[in-house]
Amino acid sequence: MSTAAAVKAQDSRQRFIDAAIRLFTRHSFAGTSLQMIADEVGVTKAAVYHHFRTREELLAAVIEPLVTQMRESVEAAEAQRTAHARADTVLTGFVDLVVRNQDLIPVFAGDPGTVEMLRSQHNVEGLVERQVALLEALDPTPAGKVRAAVALAGIACSVGPSRLAADFDPETLRPLLLDAGRRTLGLRAPRRPQ
Amino acid sequence: MSTAAAVKAQDSRQRFIDAAIRLFTRHSFAGTSLQMIADEVGVTKAAVYHHFRTREELLAAVIEPLVTQMRESVEAAEAQRTAHARADTVLTGFVDLVVRNQDLIPVFAGDPGTVEMLRSQHNVEGLVERQVALLEALDPTPAGKVRAAVALAGIACSVGPSRLAADFDPETLRPLLLDAGRRTLGLRAPRRPQ
Numbered sequence: 001m002s003t004a005a006a007v008k009a010q011d012s013r014q015r016f017i018d019a020a021i022r023l024f025t026r027h028s029f030a031g032t033s034l035q036m037i038a039d040e041v042g043v044t045k046a047a048v049y050h051h052f053r054t055r056e057e058l059l060a061a062v063i064e065p066l067v068t069q070m071r072e073s074v075e076a077a078e079a080q081r082t083a084h085a086r087a088d089t090v091l092t093g094f095v096d097l098v099v100r101n102q103d104l105i106p107v108f109a110g111d112p113g114t115v116e117m118l119r120s121q122h123n124v125e126g127l128v129e130r131q132v133a134l135l136e137a138l139d140p141t142p143a144g145k146v147r148a149a150v151a152l153a154g155i156a157c158s159v160g161p162s163r164l165a166a167d168f169d170p171e172t173l174r175p176l177l178l179d180a181g182r183r184t185l186g187l188r189a190p191r192r193p194q
Numbered sequence: 195m196s197t198a199a200a201v202k203a204q205d206s207r208q209r210f211i212d213a214a215i216r217l218f219t220r221h222s223f224a225g226t227s228l229q230m231i232a233d234e235v236g237v238t239k240a241a242v243y244h245h246f247r248t249r250e251e252l253l254a255a256v257i258e259p260l261v262t263q264m265r266e267s268v269e270a271a272e273a274q275r276t277a278h279a280r281a282d283t284v285l286t287g288f289v290d291l292v293v294r295n296q297d298l299i300p301v302f303a304g305d306p307g308t309v310e311m312l313r314s315q316h317n318v319e320g321l322v323e324r325q326v327a328l329l330e331a332l333d334p335t336p337a338g339k340v341r342a343a344v345a346l347a348g349i350a351c352s353v354g355p356s357r358l359a360a361d362f363d364p365e366t367l368r369p370l371l372l373d374a375g376r377r378t379l380g381l382r383a384p385r386r387p388q
Contacts, residue, residue, distance in 0.1 A: 031224030142362065143370050149358050150374035154348025164343050168336065176337050180344035184378040 013051050013061070015041055020058050024107040029059060029117075056117060062104070067124055069097050074130045083137045088187055090134040094152065095178045098159050099170045106160035138185060151184040207245050207255070209235055214252050218301040223253060223311075250311060256298070261318055263291050268324045277331045282381055284328040288346065289372045292353050293364045300354035332379060345378040 019040040023032040034055060038045045052058040073093025080086045098105050108118065118124050135148035155177050158164050164173060182189060213234040217226040228249060232239045246252040267287025274280045292299050302312060312318050329342035349371050352358050358367060376383060 028222055028224040030222040142366065143373060145361070146352070146358060146367070146370035147374045147377065149352035150348035150371065150378070151344075152348075153351035153357075154344035154346075154378065157347035157351035158340070158343035163347075164340060167339070172336065173340070176340040177344065179337060180341045180378055183341065183380065184344070184348065184374055186377065 009051075012047075016048055016051055016058065017061050020062055021104055021107075024059075024062070025103055029055070029107060034058075059117060063108070063118070063124070066097060066101055066104070067127065069093075069100075070127050070131065073097065074127055074134070077134050078130070084187065085190075086134045087138050087185065088182070088190060090131050091151070091181050091185070091187065092178060094131065095155055095174055095181060098155050099174050099177065102159045102165045102170070105156055106163075108156075135185060138187065147185050151181045154184060155181050203245075206241075210242060210245055210252065211255050214256055215298055215301075218253075218256070219297055223249070223301055228252075253311060257302070257312070257318070260291060260295055260298070261321065263287075263294075264321050264325065267291065268321055268328070271328050272324070278381065280328045281332045281379065282376070282384060284325050285345070285375050285379070285381065286372060288325065289349055289368055289375060292349050293368050293371065296353045296359045296364070299350055300357075302350075329379060332381065341379050345375045348378065349375050 016037060019037050020032070023036055023040055027036070032055065034048050034052070035045050037058070038048045041048075048058075052061065070093070073090055073096075077086045077090035077093065080089050132148055132152065135151065136145050138144060139147065159173070159177070164177075168176070179189075181187075210231060213231050214226070217230055217234055221230070226249065228242050228246070229239050231252070232242045235242075242252075246255065264287070267284055267290075271280045271284035271287065274283050312322075326342055326346065329345065330339050332338060333341065353367070353371070358371075362370070373383070375381075
């Protein structure tokens with residue numbers, strides 16, 4: 001493939017990903033077919049198949065940047081020296097991930113179809129488990145486990161086009177979400193601004 | 195209709211509702227058709243149509259008991275004398291609602307399809323708004339608004355068959371969720387046990 005052709009293929013791949021995000025947001029993953037994505041882009045279903053054989057492949061491409069960001073956040077957190085710093089680093093990274101991807105988060109946060117699919121991708125499941133473990137380590141009791149789950153779910157599920165993102169711009173929302181998550185977990189804010 | 199016939203109609207109506215809950219939980223609302231519900235019960239699609247003309251009608255029947263419980267909780271909270279008591283009453287009621295309906299909550303908590311449909315039912319939207327207002331009244335600043343959203347979303351989205359409900363029985367989970375929600379909101383627990 002020539003460089004120009006490779007760029008063009010990459011462009012149309014990205015157009016399908018962008019269309020998928022719009023449709024998943026509007027109709028959920030389960031409610032979106034490859035035909036709908038073809039219609040949204042204005043091409044035939046065969047053109048979509050050229051890049052993605054299944055909706056699952058397209059979903060995997062959609063979440064790839066999120067998985068990369070989560071991996072970086074979890075690795076940075078695990079490199080910290082104290083449980084408090086590990087928890088605060090991973091919480092801060094998660095808030096940033098959610099705020100940056102606020103259109104997309106509702107697609108995953110509660111839809112049983114996507115959650116099941118994500119769980120079956122072991123690399124994602126492993127990252128989510130490491131993130132949870134870093135927060136649960138603050139208080140390894142049932143109460144601490146529930147607080148970790150409530151903090152993560154609360155941050156992920158409260159954001160979205162028809163929820164907090166409708167009222168706050170990302171820069172305002174980021175520190176407020178971090179504050180709410182820290183309170184849930186009983187984490188004091190670090191002395192130096194981040 | 196004779197009494198026996200009325201009881202029978204009520205029974206089969208409930209069988210469709212129970213089947214719908216199982217399928218919505220497994221495949222999401224958008225991923226469940228009336229045909230799938232007919233297959234699950236083992237009847238024809240015409241038999242489903244006899245009770246419910248659309249999936250939306252069936253969803254409305256599924257959530258009816260939740261709407262009733264939320265209305266009672268919001269009204270009991272609004273009758274309290276202080277902002278603290280109003281917030282704590284509505285939070286306690288919401289935790290109970292979520293714990294009692296933990297199979298069903300993931301269907302609504304994040305699926306864009308159902309959330310949009312619920313919003314269009316004005317009585318539900320009004321109740322959700324009143325519930326949020328009772329929590330936001332604790333701290334009418336952007337930070338307070340975000341904490342209220344994180345507390346409610348955290349409680350609703352952390353529960354579910356493959357989440358906290360897999361690790362804790364309802365009686366254990368209820369006070370731990372309430373504790374996490376109170377921390378998020380900065381609500382002190384009342385002195386007397388509830």
